[in-house]
Amino acid sequence: MTTGDGLALDEDQRALQATLRGFLTDQLSSAALRSALDNETGYDTALHARLASELGLAGLTIPEEFGGLGMSQAEASVVHTELGRALYPGPFLASCLATTALLASGRREAAEYWLPRLADGSVTGTVAAAGEDGLWSAGADSVEAGRSGQDWYLRGSRWYVVAGQVANIVIVPAVTEDGPGLFLVEAAAPGFGVSRQLGIDLTRRVCVATFDTTPAFLLCQGEAAVAAVARVEHELLMATASEAAGGIGWCLDASLEYVKDREQFGRPIGSFQAVAHSCVDMLFDMQSVSAAARYAAVAAADGATDAQMAARVAALRGGEAYRRVTETAIHLFGGIGFTWEHDAHLYYRRAWSAERLAGGPHAHRAAIADLAGL
Amino acid sequence: MTAPAAPSTLEEFLEQAECWLAAGYPRAADAADRRFVWGEGDDEVRVFQEPDPEQEADALPAIRRWRQELWDHGYGWIAGPTEYGGAGLPAAYARAFERLTRRYRVPGDAALTVSLGMVAPAILRHGSQQQKEHWLPRLYRGEQIACQLFSEPDAGSDLAAVRTQAVRDGDSWRLSGQKAWTSGAHLADVGEIICRTADQPRHRNLTAFLMDMHADGVTVRPLRQMTGGASFNEVFLDDVIVPDSRRLDAEGNGWQVALTTLGYERGAMGHSAFGGAGILSTERLIGLVQAMGKQDDPVIRGEFGELLSHLRAARYTQQVMAAQARAGDAPGPEIALNKIALSNNMKRLAEFVAAVLGPALIADTGAWGTYAWTSVVLGAPGYRLGGGTDEVLKNTIAQRVLGLPRPT
Numbered sequence: 001m002t003t004g005d006g007l008a009l010d011e012d013q014r015a016l017q018a019t020l021r022g023f024l025t026d027q028l029s030s031a032a033l034r035s036a037l038d039n040e041t042g043y044d045t046a047l048h049a050r051l052a053s054e055l056g057l058a059g060l061t062i063p064e065e066f067g068g069l070g071m072s073q074a075e076a077s078v079v080h081t082e083l084g085r086a087l088y089p090g091p092f093l094a095s096c097l098a099t100t101a102l103l104a105s106g107r108r109e110a111a112e113y114w115l116p117r118l119a120d121g122s123v124t125g126t127v128a129a130a131g132e133d134g135l136w137s138a139g140a141d142s143v144e145a146g147r148s149g150q151d152w153y154l155r156g157s158r159w160y161v162v163a164g165q166v167a168n169i170v171i172v173p174a175v176t177e178d179g180p181g182l183f184l185v186e187a188a189a190p191g192f193g194v195s196r197q198l199g200i201d202l203t204r205r206v207c208v209a210t211f212d213t214t215p216a217f218l219l220c221q222g223e224a225a226v227a228a229v230a231r232v233e234h235e236l237l238m239a240t241a242s243e244a245a246g247g248i249g250w251c252l253d254a255s256l257e258y259v260k261d262r263e264q265f266g267r268p269i270g271s272f273q274a275v276a277h278s279c280v281d282m283l284f285d286m287q288s289v290s291a292a293a294r295y296a297a298v299a300a301a302d303g304a305t306d307a308q309m310a311a312r313v314a315a316l317r318g319g320e321a322y323r324r325v326t327e328t329a330i331h332l333f334g335g336i337g338f339t340w341e342h343d344a345h346l347y348y349r350r351a352w353s354a355e356r357l358a359g360g361p362h363a364h365r366a367a368i369a370d371l372a373g374l
Numbered sequence: 375m376t377a378p379a380a381p382s383t384l385e386e387f388l389e390q391a392e393c394w395l396a397a398g399y400p401r402a403a404d405a406a407d408r409r410f411v412w413g414e415g416d417d418e419v420r421v422f423q424e425p426d427p428e429q430e431a432d433a434l435p436a437i438r439r440w441r442q443e444l445w446d447h448g449y450g451w452i453a454g455p456t457e458y459g460g461a462g463l464p465a466a467y468a469r470a471f472e473r474l475t476r477r478y479r480v481p482g483d484a485a486l487t488v489s490l491g492m493v494a495p496a497i498l499r500h501g502s503q504q505q506k507e508h509w510l511p512r513l514y515r516g517e518q519i520a521c522q523l524f525s526e527p528d529a530g531s532d533l534a535a536v537r538t539q540a541v542r543d544g545d546s547w548r549l550s551g552q553k554a555w556t557s558g559a560h561l562a563d564v565g566e567i568i569c570r571t572a573d574q575p576r577h578r579n580l581t582a583f584l585m586d587m588h589a590d591g592v593t594v595r596p597l598r599q600m601t602g603g604a605s606f607n608e609v610f611l612d613d614v615i616v617p618d619s620r621r622l623d624a625e626g627n628g629w630q631v632a633l634t635t636l637g638y639e640r641g642a643m644g645h646s647a648f649g650g651a652g653i654l655s656t657e658r659l660i661g662l663v664q665a666m667g668k669q670d671d672p673v674i675r676g677e678f679g680e681l682l683s684h685l686r687a688a689r690y691t692q693q694v695m696a697a698q699a700r701a702g703d704a705p706g707p708e709i710a711l712n713k714i715a716l717s718n719n720m721k722r723l724a725e726f727v728a729a730v731l732g733p734a735l736i737a738d739t740g741a742w743g744t745y746a747w748t749s750v751v752l753g754a755p756g757y758r759l760g761g762g763t764d765e766v767l768k769n770t771i772a773q774r775v776l777g778l779p780r781p782t
Binding site for chain 1: 672687715769777
């Protein structure tokens, strides 16, 4: 169990948080965010390159021997929170997941080749693990792996692939004759295709990835593949919970500013108890989700026995709270909050999509019951 | 008290402490043995501390002896300032010692929660030099037990409306009125009481005293609550004489004293461990589901996952807040969010056990560990009221944390 002082942000983590928040506030105004959404990639590639190089985000959790900064999930949580607060649309999360998969696979030659490229931002990665039902499982039958001589190839499809439109490498669980396997596919490989899915979340694109006898590199097989996919899923749960904490923080701050300023019946609407209590409920959600995300990250970094449980708790509570808070924010902004021009709906959309991408509440509840030993 | 021979490191301090504990107290069973086992022992589920008055009174001498022993060996107030008898060590030493004592069978401090968790810190903050020197050692060594006398029949959420009057009479004050919802008044030697000492202005017309609970004119009666038990008392004051030397802080500063004390109370409530065998224990809830044969019911499993996520999230929040406080970033009034989480979770717990137990919740079948949960259903509404109603706490947080304007 994690009970240490590491649960509070240390000085370096506070500095990271402040730097990132300052940078994104300056560089990613609402107008800048919206203009990037309509381009081919769905984000500003120049800004992404600056985040990767100037702030070192691309290599944040990549070990130093592979050219990264070698930081832990505790620092990653700070970054996900700030990116979530800004609805940053670049492929940071996707590359983090690919990094985790490469490290977890234990395939050193692949790590040596790809991690330095992910760390310097020259390569973007993602993980394509969900079937059409959205569920992750190493044994999912939507992609099959076959061999011809020494060479592996994949056939099938994966859905809801985050940043599929820009990924240079895609990590894919697939079924082999001998059970589950984990593969790496280069986007340039023959027979690989991505098509954008029409999606509710305007700041995070998802794609269908198709593999038509696409050459693939085997990372690991059997138990190792199952464990690697579980590691990646654990990472996804923690990341979305941190992003939720960040988004909730934006909703709270923006709502407070508005209800203190907006007057009706001759007084600020924040002086009405019903409005004030809604704001306190948002503060409650922010504290609770931030704490759960933080606890989960520190537990994972420490290798604590309750790390899995904490990640599920953070994802479940974060998912539900984020949806509730964005709905409250839209309500507090009144009619203006329901317009396309107001940013509130971008957060509302993210909240709904993030909760589903991370497996959804039913899966989390069932997993918590299992982990508790019921 | 005799300070332990100035240990320089935490390790040395703990080593000395463990030697002392091991010499005088039996080791508790291993953690594994202390786990909840379904069907073993008492199946009582307690939401409020409602001890049998006789057993409670019988346990008191042992608690006082334990505090005296602690005091004599330098562990009575580890993080307290040396000028008032504390050991003057960092708070981390006190926490480490507290964890260490859990490994030994020592008399608990539950009866002293108000004494040491609320009244002593209020005296440290608001008392005169002479009062601190007099009261703090007596409270920490268990010689005196304190309660707090704030709420009244007509002053609940609106605490500043207290009517109990204190009228000056030479070097003394004469107190008359009625207090309600006083925990532990029947055990207490001294009561931190808030009285009205002037008509106006509101919030500046209150004064705090440390009243002798054994003085003439003080009558304590148990207050029976809807659970059937009695955790609280009504206290009647009929012309009770209190010397001016027992006035806490200046005349008219009672509201500040009350806020300090309540701040400690709300912090303590969120951390409430509950009496009995830990009704929020995961093992106990799993035992219940399995005993009712519902472990394969996917709806119950889902509800269990939902409940557990709320309980864990509340715990993580407290732990993160505690870590932030240790890092020098102590929470302000938002600490009361922990109490709101607790009252919400009590309600969720009641709903969950109702789903699992069905009719066995409302009428006793005689099966171990079933009807006992009724006390959660009956106790849950009290949690929304105790320590400040959820609504009043939200008003405070809205104004003092979020900076929202006061309702007009």
